[in-house]
């Protein structure tokens with residue numbers, strides 16, 4: 125547990141959390157590794173976890189009928205993965221697949237969700253962090269969908 | 283021919299004839315290509331990273347193109363993306379063909395100011411071309427800099443330029459190269475997503491870092507936000523602006539952004555000087 129605390133405490137995502145909340149998070153955490161090509165989770169499965177990627181690359185994929193899986197984003201060292209556990213119906217909206225060997229900290233979100241309901245301070249602290257993450261990803265997705273390097277934007281933009 | 287001085291060597295409005303020595307295709311369809319050139323006569327001024335030349339295709343027109351490297355003899359290398367009438371016509375030229383060149387013009391990346399600091403380079407699309415000479419300058423005096431991060435985003439794997447060099451940079455422990463594409467392909471094993479995500483992963487000391495950003499304006503704006511969020515003060519974030527150019531000498535006003543002339547005061551600016559323009563362009 126101490127080792128996990130050490131791992132979490134330097135990550136910007138957890139910055140500013142109280143000692144007690146950090147201890148709780150560490151108590152809900154475990155190290156998990158994934159071989160290349162193994163799914164961390166799949167679309168529609170119950171979302172009962174979130175992850176801190178310690179190393180390696182994870183592809184987030186959507187499956188398109190007749191066209192197979194398509195990677196819409198990748199996550200790497202230091203990235204947080206997963207917020208579907210926060211919002212009903214608590215199911216994943218995409219697949220997460222290891223592209224390289226991936227080492228993570230896995231958090232038991234079902235337990236944390238329950239604790240957040242009973243401890244509004246913890247609930248607010250975590251929601252604030254996950255909302256920041258969601259906004260960051262939303263902005264990134266918006267930028268990605270603009271096709272900024274396409275023909276509409278020329279010159280140095282090309 | 284000899285190479286000297288940092289200012290345009292000749293009459294600044296009169297293009298000097300330069301011969302294309304070598305053409306290198308950067309992407310499969312040749313839409314992006316790199317020219318190594320030599321002056322037919324006289325002296326060529328040595329450009330600094332971030333500066334640009336005006337390249338003139340006789341009878342067609344003139345375009346601003348950044349220095350994408352300096353050849354061993356100090357002559358400028360240019361990397362061009364064919365987008366319109368002049369640059370598409372340039373795509374048809376080969377070794378031995380002659381074009382007009384005036385320059386170098388404009389401000390340079392503050393490479394010396396980055397010494398002793400971490401350096402973050404963020405490039406989008408062909409925006410890697412004007413930043414490449416910075417990487418060369420850093421590698422030539424690597425010990426003078428802290429951590430050096432190169433974040434490069436492109437539309438798809440087939441749009442990545444300078445591939446051989448990217449491989450060398452990737453293998454170089456002195457550089458932290460991160461590459462991402464907006465749209466992956468089945469055989470692409472790298473990152474998918476926008477370049478800001480590469481910045482968000484950190485790996486530099488924001489309080490002591492300097493950043494140089496080049497790409498589409500919207501990419502530069504979001505990159506500046508990410509860099510700032512990571513602790514880099516706005517005045518230590520530098521961007522390279524692009525505006526349509528005519529004289530390149532601060533006379534005609536074609537390239538004006540507010541009180542600034544991109545050709546004379548830029549193209550490299552500290553981010554705060556350009557922030558109002560980014561906001562207006564996003565309205």
Ligand SMILES: Cc1cc2nc3c(=O)[nH]c(=O)nc-3n(C[C@H](O)[C@H](O)[C@H](O)COP(=O)(O)OP(=O)(O)OC[C@H]3O[C@@H](n4cnc5c(N)ncnc54)[C@H](O)[C@@H]3O)c2cc1C
Nearest residue numbers: 279345346347348361362363366367368369524525526549
């Ligand atoms: C300082 C500076 C450095 C540059 N460095 C490079 C470089 O290293 N490599 C490179 O490939 N390009 C570079 N550019 C951009 C290049 O100058 C333009 O792509 C070129 O002028 C287009 O000319 P054209 O006649 O081929 O296209 P046009 O026929 O003039 O235009 C084709 C389309 O591009 C648009 N367009 C033209 N010029 C610009 C521009 N400057 N900005 C935005 N939209 C434009 C037009 O509106 C039109 O839609 C740089 C520009 C500046 C100002």
Ligand code: FES
Nearest residue numbers: 528530534535545
């Ligand atoms: S191009 Fe004429 S003032 Fe800048």
